[in-house]
Amino acid sequence: MTYLEIDDLVKQFGDLTAVDDVSFTVEEGEFVTVVGPSGCGKTTTLRMIAGLEDPTAGTIRIRGDDITSLPAYERDIGVVFQDYALFPHKTVFENIAFGLKMRGASEAEQEAAVEEMLRIINLEGYEDQYPHECSGGEQQRVAVARALAFDPDLVLMDEPLSNLDKKLRQSMRTELKRIQRETGVTTIYVTHNQTEALSMGDNIAVLNDGRLEQFGDPKAAYQDPDTPFVADFLGQSSQVSGTFRHNGSGPEVVSDGGTTIDVTPKDDVTDGDDVEVFLRNELLSLVDGESNGANVFEGEVRNVDYQGSDVNYFVSVPSLGTTVMVSATTGMQQTTFSEGTSVELAIDPADVIYTHP
Ligand SMILES: Nc1ncnc2c1ncn2[C@@H]1O[C@H](COP(=O)(O)OP(=O)(O)OP(=O)(O)O)[C@@H](O)[C@H]1O
Numbered sequence: 001m002t003y004l005e006i007d008d009l010v011k012q013f014g015d016l017t018a019v020d021d022v023s024f025t026v027e028e029g030e031f032v033t034v035v036g037p038s039g040c041g042k043t044t045t046l047r048m049i050a051g052l053e054d055p056t057a058g059t060i061r062i063r064g065d066d067i068t069s070l071p072a073y074e075r076d077i078g079v080v081f082q083d084y085a086l087f088p089h090k091t092v093f094e095n096i097a098f099g100l101k102m103r104g105a106s107e108a109e110q111e112a113a114v115e116e117m118l119r120i121i122n123l124e125g126y127e128d129q130y131p132h133e134c135s136g137g138e139q140q141r142v143a144v145a146r147a148l149a150f151d152p153d154l155v156l157m158d159e160p161l162s163n164l165d166k167k168l169r170q171s172m173r174t175e176l177k178r179i180q181r182e183t184g185v186t187t188i189y190v191t192h193n194q195t196e197a198l199s200m201g202d203n204i205a206v207l208n209d210g211r212l213e214q215f216g217d218p219k220a221a222y223q224d225p226d227t228p229f230v231a232d233f234l235g236q237s238s239q240v241s242g243t244f245r246h247n248g249s250g251p252e253v254v255s256d257g258g259t260t261i262d263v264t265p266k267d268d269v270t271d272g273d274d275v276e277v278f279l280r281n282e283l284l285s286l287v288d289g290e291s292n293g294a295n296v297f298e299g300e301v302r303n304v305d306y307q308g309s310d311v312n313y314f315v316s317v318p319s320l321g322t323t324v325m326v327s328a329t330t331g332m333q334q335t336t337f338s339e340g341t342s343v344e345l346a347i348d349p350a351d352v353i354y355t356h357p
């Protein structure tokens, strides 16, 4: 059953439209990630769902009931804020029990719920510690427990992992998904980290400048983006403008510089359409001999950026009129290319992403 329905949601702050006609739906038990650059309206959208900000226009429904003007405290929603601030003078127990206490739960109920939450977040025995006695990652988990302990129908998380280092962030990501599966709580999770959004979401919402650019399956958003913004924002790629057409052997894009790039057909693109082509770094390969497949372009390695597990090559490709970045995994068996090497750049037509501008 559709749990949450956001319909034509708008938020204006004076002349600024922070959220511009956003609509999407969330099914019960789903994990939806919201991603987009800083200032695109992620927090504002979440705050409207939580009832902390009044929408300028639009409706928010939960299980079909219009809750747009319901006060925050009457919504059954747990929130983890961007700075996850715990109450500093309350213990871990009091922090987690807060929502229950506010809702009039008995002490026995509070104890049972806190015990259960501490088990879920792997912090048994931390009841009496204060936030300053917990590590950053532990505090973050307590904030998650606080949002979940009163058994809300919906949890909103705003960049809950923003203050963690890469390793801790990764393990917390797995932990959060486990917690969500275990509790089955419907979750909306805001991040500006595209990897996080792609890996955690059942569905992903990509916001840009207040507008929803794409909503749906993360894999579809990555492999078949609706707009150039989504193609560019998710992943790393080099962009070439051109025109779509069919020739004898199949569909292709002729770049503005006159180079043809073989592609596979798309339902919504027809001959003569202007398109933007995106060549994903990791789908391009470098070959240093003769190759005879489709989509081979000559270039020269201009810069090599060694990153441990992978290496990025910046290759100037005159026929595409641009410098293209190619990512390759490193390894003893891997050919490496040095600056100044002439190379051929190849990409499978099926891997070429293109969209209407
Ligand atoms: N209370 C407010 N008054 C005026 N403008 C606001 C207010 N809150 C947010 N804005 C503006 O609305 C826009 C969207 O802000 P929002 O906080 O939703 O962005 P965000 O996507 O969460 O960004 P970030 O990734 O940096 O957290 C921004 O331009 C911001 O300056």
Ligand SMILES: [Mg+2]
Pocket (backbone or CB within 6 Å): 042, 043, 044, 082, 158
């Ligand atoms: Mg924000």
